[in-house]
Amino acid sequence: MKAHTLTQAEQLLQKYRLCDSCLGRLFRKEITKGSNTEKGQWIRTQLHQKNKIPAKECWLCEGLTDEIHHFIDLITKTLEEYEFDTFLIGSKIDEDIQEKEHQLWDQLTLEDAEPIKMEINREIGKILEPQLKKTVDIPNPDIMAVIDTAYDHVTLQISSLFIYGRYRKLQRGIPQTKWPCQICLGKGCKKCKYTGKLYEITVEELIAKKALELTQGTDESFHGSGREDIDARMLGTGRPFILEVKDPKKRNIDLSLLEKETNNALKNIIEISCLRFSNREEIARIKAAEFRKTYRVTMEAAQPLNKEKLIKVAQSLQGQLIKQLTPTRVAHRRANKIRERLIYNCTIESVEGIIAILTLETQSGTYVKELVSGDNKKTQPNLSELIGIPCKVKELDVIDVKGE
Numbered sequence: 001m002k003a004h005t006l007t008q009a010e011q012l013l014q015k016y017r018l019c020d021s022c023l024g025r026l027f028r029k030e031i032t033k034g035s036n037t038e039k040g041q042w043i044r045t046q047l048h049q050k051n052k053i054p055a056k057e058c059w060l061c062e063g064l065t066d067e068i069h070h071f072i073d074l075i076t077k078t079l080e081e082y083e084f085d086t087f088l089i090g091s092k093i094d095e096d097i098q099e100k101e102h103q104l105w106d107q108l109t110l111e112d113a114e115p116i117k118m119e120i121n122r123e124i125g126k127i128l129e130p131q132l133k134k135t136v137d138i139p140n141p142d143i144m145a146v147i148d149t150a151y152d153h154v155t156l157q158i159s160s161l162f163i164y165g166r167y168r169k170l171q172r173g174i175p176q177t178k179w180p181c182q183i184c185l186g187k188g189c190k191k192c193k194y195t196g197k198l199y200e201i202t203v204e205e206l207i208a209k210k211a212l213e214l215t216q217g218t219d220e221s222f223h224g225s226g227r228e229d230i231d232a233r234m235l236g237t238g239r240p241f242i243l244e245v246k247d248p249k250k251r252n253i254d255l256s257l258l259e260k261e262t263n264n265a266l267k268n269i270i271e272i273s274c275l276r277f278s279n280r281e282e283i284a285r286i287k288a289a290e291f292r293k294t295y296r297v298t299m300e301a302a303q304p305l306n307k308e309k310l311i312k313v314a315q316s317l318q319g320q321l322i323k324q325l326t327p328t329r330v331a332h333r334r335a336n337k338i339r340e341r342l343i344y345n346c347t348i349e350s351v352e353g354i355i356a357i358l359t360l361e362t363q364s365g366t367y368v369k370e371l372v373s374g375d376n377k378k379t380q381p382n383l384s385e386l387i388g389i390p391c392k393v394k395e396l397d398v399i400d401v402k403g404e
């Protein structure tokens with residue numbers, strides 16, 4: 001420590017009564033070893049000052065540095081009902097203390113003094129880590145506890161819990177995600193029977209119900225890898241999704257139990273599988289992934305179908321790039337533009353009068369109903385035009401979504 005620093009410290013102590021912790025913190029860069037309190041004690045010894053100043057008489061912190069154990073008790077209590085592996089401590093320090101701190105830095109032209117806020121956060125974390133047997137994680141904690149020192153109040157910021165899985169939808173007429181009622185925008189009105197919702201049940205809410213119970217979360221978001229039409233079933237190995245549970249109290253839930261109980265409650269409606277814990281980053285992956293889809297299409301023609309002709313048309317669509325202008329039925333939520341999509345496979349399974357069943361394997365994002373009907377020439381080429389008879393989709397199932 002330089003003699004100049006000691007002189008600075010001496011002048012400072014003539015003006016202000018400071019506790020050891022605050023004194024040490026101001027000069028922490030000048031002394032290499034020890035805690036801030038030890039550094040403060042050392043300076044005082046060098047200056048032959050015998051009178052130790054109690055924290056509650058300290059001009060700067062007004063006793064704050066003595067309250068660490070009190071804050072720890074408050075935080076521990078607040079955390080009691082939460083399950084977590086990693087945590088982080090934050091704090092909101094009384095404004096007048098922070099102002100005084102800045103005032104001292106300016107007077108002393110100290111640039112690398114430690115803010116009291118950092119000391120409080122670090123000291124609480126250091127004691128809580130072994131006490132709770134949990135790890136401090138700065139970039140990505142499960143839970144962050146913020147102590148407001150002026151009001152003696154702890155607020156928690158809880159990271160969402162992410163669960164990956166695949167779902168099969170065995171019943172038609174269920175939309176994937178919840179939509180607010182378009183009349184009241186979610187407030188509740190006569191039209192939506194005061195539910196605020198456009199649809200009574202959704203894949204999202206059916207799957208989330210048990211997960212919210214087990215985690216005691218407050219809300220959820222559902223992220224699907226694409227979506228099927230409301231009237232289409234989702235079969236095969238199912239569609240990948242990530243369920244985001246907000247503010248969960250329990251994180252270490254038994255996923256096989258969740259899977260079993262969900263499937264038991266939703267028999268013949270929804271079935272989930274392949275559950276595992278996930279993270280926020282994976283949402284982007286499953287949303288962006290161009291998973292190939294295979295559909296089973298029951299189509300209905302305006303006149304009886306000729307099987308040979310239909311098979312030829314199906315063959316001509318294999319490997320074909322089609323152009324689709326945004327369909328009328330989704331125009332209100334999608335940009336009006338031409339999308340090019342590849343048809344990997346098109347096979348006729350059966351033909352019976354005006355009804356035919358075909359299997360279609362397409363690039364993700366293909367509008368299958370429009371590929372069959374032509375949608376007033378908005379999709380080119382299309383099945384109706386190729387066989388010369390107007391056709392439409394009667395029933396649609398997604399029978400496979402490729403990719404993890």
Ligand SMILES: [Zn+2]
Nearest residue numbers: 019022058061
């Ligand atoms: Zn102090």
Ligand SMILES: [Zn+2]
Nearest residue numbers: 181184189192
């Ligand atoms: Zn409404």
